[in-house]
Amino acid sequence: MPGMNLFNNIEFFIYLFLVLVFALLAAWAYYVTLRFNLHMLQLNGYDNEEHGTWLKNNRGKQRQLIFMLICGVMMAVYSAPVTAAISILFLIIDIRIYLFLKSVFTKKKLVMTTRAKRLVFTSCILLAVLVALGEACEKFFHHVGGMAAALIGIFLTPYILMLANIINRPVEKAVRQYYINDAKKILRKNDHLRIIGVTGSYGKTSLKFYLNTLLSVKYDVLVTPESYNTPMGVVKTIREKMKSSNEIFVCEMGARKVGEIKEICDIVHPRDGLITSIGPQHLETFFNMDNIVKTKFELGDALPEGGILFLNGDNEYITQSAQKYKNTVMYGAGGSNGYRTENVSVSDMGTTFTVIAPGGEKEEFTTRLIGAHNVINVLGAIAVAHTYGIALSELKIPVRRLQPAEHRLQLLDRGTVTVIDDTFNSNPIGSKAAVEMLNLFDGEHILITPGMVELGDDERDYNFKFGTYAAANCDYIFLVGKKRTEPIYEGVISTGFDKTKVEAFDKLQDAMNRAMNIKTDKKKYILLENDLPDNY
Numbered sequence: 001m002p003g004m005n006l007f008n009n010i011e012f013f014i015y016l017f018l019v020l021v022f023a024l025l026a027a028w029a030y031y032v033t034l035r036f037n038l039h040m041l042q043l044n045g046y047d048n049e050e051h052g053t054w055l056k057n058n059r060g061k062q063r064q065l066i067f068m069l070i071c072g073v074m075m076a077v078y079s080a081p082v083t084a085a086i087s088i089l090f091l092i093i094d095i096r097i098y099l100f101l102k103s104v105f106t107k108k109k110l111v112m113t114t115r116a117k118r119l120v121f122t123s124c125i126l127l128a129v130l131v132a133l134g135e136a137c138e139k140f141f142h143h144v145g146g147m148a149a150a151l152i153g154i155f156l157t158p159y160i161l162m163l164a165n166i167i168n169r170p171v172e173k174a175v176r177q178y179y180i181n182d183a184k185k186i187l188r189k190n191d192h193l194r195i196i197g198v199t200g201s202y203g204k205t206s207l208k209f210y211l212n213t214l215l216s217v218k219y220d221v222l223v224t225p226e227s228y229n230t231p232m233g234v235v236k237t238i239r240e241k242m243k244s245s246n247e248i249f250v251c252e253m254g255a256r257k258v259g260e261i262k263e264i265c266d267i268v269h270p271r272d273g274l275i276t277s278i279g280p281q282h283l284e285t286f287f288n289m290d291n292i293v294k295t296k297f298e299l300g301d302a303l304p305e306g307g308i309l310f311l312n313g314d315n316e317y318i319t320q321s322a323q324k325y326k327n328t329v330m331y332g333a334g335g336s337n338g339y340r341t342e343n344v345s346v347s348d349m350g351t352t353f354t355v356i357a358p359g360g361e362k363e364e365f366t367t368r369l370i371g372a373h374n375v376i377n378v379l380g381a382i383a384v385a386h387t388y389g390i391a392l393s394e395l396k397i398p399v400r401r402l403q404p405a406e407h408r409l410q411l412l413d414r415g416t417v418t419v420i421d422d423t424f425n426s427n428p429i430g431s432k433a434a435v436e437m438l439n440l441f442d443g444e445h446i447l448i449t450p451g452m453v454e455l456g457d458d459e460r461d462y463n464f465k466f467g468t469y470a471a472a473n474c475d476y477i478f479l480v481g482k483k484r485t486e487p488i489y490e491g492v493i494s495t496g497f498d499k500t501k502v503e504a505f506d507k508l509q510d511a512m513n514r515a516m517n518i519k520t521d522k523k524k525y526i527l528l529e530n531d532l533p534d535n536y
Contacts, residue, residue, distance in 0.1 A: 431530070
């Protein structure tokens with residue numbers, strides 16, 4: 001019958017149109033879902049265990065994926081055009097959510113390294129296999145097909161990515177070892193290099209840059225750039241930056257687990273080492289302070305006979321373990337018999353202090369860096385430079401030139417407002433020092449913070465204490481993230497702080513707008529203390 005054929009043709013073209021639209025949207029949805037999860041996996045150091053914990057703790061961010069599973073099951077048992085239409089609707093919702101997440105979680109962008117590209121390739125192969133299995137099953141179960149499998153695959157994207165990470169492990173290990181061997185070969189060719197390892201729970205990046213400025217008075221110095229402090233970051237620096245003219249290589253060494261400092265030391269074999277500080281940080285992966293102390297002193301264990309270990313004598317975790325090492329040079333504000341400071345004068349214009357060397361040599365220094373805690377890091381750099389044969393008097397001008405590392409108590413003057421950017425990896429000791437430094441300025445003291453993370457089971461207690469320190473030093477306290485900052489709020493209120501001057505916001509920009517709109521005759525000093533990484 002002609003009418004029936006026409007009806008069948010229209011139905012066929014509608015179904016074909018829906019299939020084509022579905023295929024395009026499914027591919028797009030898989031792309032944005034995979035991209036977001038790859039970004040988070042990269043921020044979690046490509047560590048499946050750590051990433052699995054992140055997925056568990058942040059399941060709400062991707063709750064819409066459950067609709068992909070529901071639609072996939074529906075399509076498997078009832079593959080009518082209406083099911084395809086419903087699936088298309090939820091694919092559009094999924095895409096919009098992930099595009100929103102991409103716009104929000106972009107403080108540290110996804111870097112499409114060759115490893116990331118290999119993960120994308122393997123993940124796409126795994127999805128293709130899943131879709132092919134779905135198509136194969138259609139022969140036995142009429143309604144089960146590739147479309148249903150594709151929807152289920154989108155739901156499984158976070159886990160497909162983790163499986164791809166496992167599958168790629170042998171390749172990544174081989175690639176990693178190739179680059180490490182190449183870096184070692186470069187180091188062997190530059191056997192005249194004096195390599196200084198720098199580690200610590202905090203302060204290591206700043207001190208590394210201070211060392212670069214001071215040692216450059218006499219030596220050709222190479223330092224690991226930015227926050228390159230992982231094994232592959234160090235390897236990348238050696239392979240791309242090292243020159244035969246370099247005389248000193250200052251290598252920052254970071255760690256989130258026991259054994260990671262040793263891993264870097266096994267690559268570079270430092271001649272000397274410096275431990276800036278030890279404190280509670282990354283407790284989610286270290287689990288306890290003993291593991292943190294053990295890991296930081298892996299640097300001391302790696303030094304050769306005659307190697308010098310520079311230690312912050314004001315840190316009790318360091319001083320408790322210092323006696324195990326023979327050739328140490330201590331520095332600090334306390335009464336250590338190494339390098340020490342006296343007559344420290346801090347103002348909002350900078351810091352002046354006197355350094356006394358172990359041999360009695362004495363010199364007064366001035367720096368534009370603010371805060372007594374910064375003096376200790378500068379003193380550590382002075383101790384190394386002086387031990388390396390540079391007179392204290394020769395270091396006066398370089399110390400005056402020192403600039404804060406980016407996002408580490410960096411002063412940004414805006415006329416009637418000065419923003420103090422301390423948004424890099426806050427910790428219990430550093431956050432306390434930061435609000436105490438804020439109180440030095442003559443003006444309105446405003447704190448904006450999301451609090452501290454990666455502090456394990458004690459995270460709530462540390463944030464509560466931070467709230468009490470903030471209350472003692474700030475006029476206004478604006479919290480970012482209402483749920484996460486509850487412990488800080490409780491700490492602030494426990495001191496009797498004016499409730500009208502502490503507020504919580506969902507977004508940083510809202511807190512900034514509130515701070516900028518405060519009416520006062522004084523100059524405003526706004527401290528941005530910590531900026532949570534994208535995976536938080």
